[in-house]
Structure formats: structure tokens, C-alpha cells
Amino acid sequence: MKRAVDPEVRLLQAVADPTRLAILRQLSVEGPVCACDFTACCDVAQPTVSHHLRVLREAGWVDAERRGTWVFYAIRPEAAERFHALAGGIVPGAARRAAELGGAATAPHRDRA
Amino acid sequence: MKRAVDPEVRLLQAVADPTRLAILRQLSVEGPVCACDFTACCDVAQPTVSHHLRVLREAGWVDAERRGTWVFYAIRPEAAERFHALAGGIVPGAARRAAELGGAATAPHRDRA
DNA sequence: CGCATATATCGATACTTGTCAATATAGAAG
DNA sequence: CTTCTATATTGACAAGTATCGATATATGCG
Numbered sequence: 001m002k003r004a005v006d007p008e009v010r011l012l013q014a015v016a017d018p019t020r021l022a023i024l025r026q027l028s029v030e031g032p033v034c035a036c037d038f039t040a041c042c043d044v045a046q047p048t049v050s051h052h053l054r055v056l057r058e059a060g061w062v063d064a065e066r067r068g069t070w071v072f073y074a075i076r077p078e079a080a081e082r083f084h085a086l087a088g089g090i091v092p093g094a095a096r097r098a099a100e101l102g103g104a105a106t107a108p109h110r111d112r113a
Numbered sequence: 114m115k116r117a118v119d120p121e122v123r124l125l126q127a128v129a130d131p132t133r134l135a136i137l138r139q140l141s142v143e144g145p146v147c148a149c150d151f152t153a154c155c156d157v158a159q160p161t162v163s164h165h166l167r168v169l170r171e172a173g174w175v176d177a178e179r180r181g182t183w184v185f186y187a188i189r190p191e192a193a194e195r196f197h198a199l200a201g202g203i204v205p206g207a208a209r210r211a212a213e214l215g216g217a218a219t220a221p222h223r224d225r226a
Numbered sequence: 227c228g229c230a231t232a233t234a235t236c237g238a239t240a241c242t243t244g245t246c247a248a249t250a251t252a253g254a255a256g
Numbered sequence: 257c258t259t260c261t262a263t264a265t266t267g268a269c270a271a272g273t274a275t276c277g278a279t280a281t282a283t284g285c286g
Contacts, residue, residue, distance in 0.1 A: 006131055008134070009129065009130070009131050009134060012125065012128055012129035012134065013129040013130075015125055015129070015203070016122065016125035016126040016128070016129035017122070017126075017273095017274080018119055018122050019274085021121070021122060021125065024203050025202065025203070027206060028202060028203050028204050028205075028206040029206055030206065031206045034232090035232075035233065036231095036232065036233085044274090044275075044276090045275075045276055045277085046232085046233075046234095046276095047233090047234080047235080047236095047275080047276065047277080047278095048274070048275055048276070049233090050233060050234055050235080051234090051235095051273095051274075051275080052274085053233095053234095054234080054235095055273095066233095066282090066283090068232095068283070068284070069231060069232050069233085069282080069283050069284060070232065070233085070283095071232080071233065071234095074205070075203070075204070075205045075206060076205070077205045080203055080204050080205055083200050083203060084200050084201070086200075087196050087197050087199075087200035087201075088197070089138065089141060090128070090137050090138070090141050090188070090193055090196060091141050091188070091193050092141075092187070092188045092189070092190045092193055093140060093141040093142055093143065093144045093188060130243095130244080132244085147262090148262075148263065149261095149262065149263085157244090157245075157246090158245075158246055158247085159246095159262085159263075159264095160245080160246065160247080160248095160263090160264080160265080160266095161244070161245055161246070162263090163263060163264055163265080164243095164244075164245080164264090164265095165244085166263095166264095167264080167265095168243095179252090179253085179263095181253070181254070181262095182252080182253055182254065182260095182261060182262050182263085183262065183263085184262080184263065184264095227286100228285100228286090229284105229285085229286085230283100230284085230285085230286105231282100231283085231284085231285105232281100232282080232283080232284105233280100233281080233282075233283100234279100234280075234281070234282090235278105235279080235280065235281085236277100236278085236279075236280085237276105237277090237278085237279100238275100238276090238277090239274105239275085239276090240273100240274090240275085241272100241273085241274080241275095242271100242272080242273075242274090243270100243271085243272075243273095244269105244270090244271080244272095245268100245269085245270085245271100246267105246268090246269095247266105247267090247268095248265105248266085248267085249264100249265080249266075249267100250263100250264080250265065250266085251262100251263080251264070251265085252261100252262080252263075252264090253260105253261090253262085253263100254259100254260085254261085254262105255258100255259085255260080255261105256257105256258085256259080256260100
């Protein structure tokens, strides 16, 4: 499908999963979290957690840091910024203002007609 | 998998697709757009556009309004607000501040240890 | 070294999804 | 009513992916 080539889409796809959203939210609240602590929050097996963390890592969402036996994960500030910017770009736009109709928004693809 | 039950996850899943992101961006810029105009922007067949518009509709992202032969789509302001709020909830958190270590963030799941 | 714990990888499987061709529905116009 | 255009639905298929069990790797400890 090659749908995940665009980095912004990859960022969105990574967060568009209940388990990964839960992980990111926990990281938002608690800061760096040990990988072993996600098994509890998400009710999934350990390999599944590892898989989701890899997806988040490869999407640029998180950084991993080894501390002895554990691995701590943390949200990358750049990722959060990119996400916020992306969200800010999605707005109702001229949407509601044109609800009055009668304007230019009434005729579709007039470049071809 | 029952992954799409949470409305917020549904909102994210709906936007986490290149075609649908393109649609939402076009709607953000131009306001209400005729469904016939998405075929050009996204380089997909008409049934595919219709499918994506349905996904966006069912996720609460857009409203459809019939105007004669055409159907105009527009972003729902509530959806944009929900998306912005959701994005604002994902932050680096205590992440970077704890990079100094030595604090409570060093010991994982101590409730069990 | 050997043992224990934490994390990652592999392999298999079931489910989801994006896509299009064909067809159906809806409205406008003759 | 017939025809034309726009949109939606159906059916089928390919590709992606979330999940887990089994296993591998890594680190710390004795």
C-alpha cells in the first residue's frame, strides 16, 4: 500500500492505535517510563508492547535510553511539536462562513467546466 | 481487534491516511468542497474517494450537504477542536526534565518490587 | 561461568483496510 | 419517462498490522 511514506502520515498512523495512544499519554504524564510498565497499562503481552514501542520509535515519536537492565522511553519534543503543528493545520477553514452559499463555493471544479 | 471503539482513536485513525489527510487539508483551505473535486487531488478512483469520505463522516470529521447534483463536504468544528485538544494532551511531559536522572523516574514499577 | 530478569526478534495467524470494477441510487434536464 | 451526471454501495482482492508463543539477546549478580 505504501501509505506510510510521508513522515507526517507515519506520525499520525503511529498515534492512531489505542495501545500506542495509551503509551504516549502515559509518557506525557509521567515522563520517561520503563518499558516494563507499559505491560500493565495496556493489557497486552510483552512482545506486543515491544512491537508498539518499535513503531513509535521508527515514527520518530520516542527515544529509548538503556539504564542497566531497563529501557526507558520518552517522547521526543520534536515529535510533539510536529504533531501540534499538524493538528493546527486542520481547521474548519472557510467552512461555516460559506454556509450562506451563493458564493464561489457553489460551483465545483469550474476550471474544467 | 475492536480497536476503533474509542472515539478519539477513531478520529486519529480517520486522519492517519494520506488520502484522507489530503482531503481534510483541502477542506481546511478551501472550506466546503464538492466531492467531485477530491478525485483530482488524491489520484484515486471515485469509489475510493466516496469510501474515504464515508470514513471521515463516520468518524465525525465532516458533514455532508447535498446541493442539487453535488454533495459538498465540510470539516465539523467540533472535530477540529477535539483533534486539537487531543494533540495538546501529547507532550514531552516530565520527559526532558528527568534526563538528569537520580530522581523517582529511575525505578520502574516499584509498587510491585 | 551460570542464573535471573528485561527487552527484542521471529514466525504464524487472524483481522483490518485501501483499492478498484461493476452496479445501484439520486437528482436535473430534456 | 428517458437520459445524463454525480455519488454511493457492493463484492473481491491485495496488502498491512496487531497479536501472541517461542526464542534470542543483553545486562546484572553471585
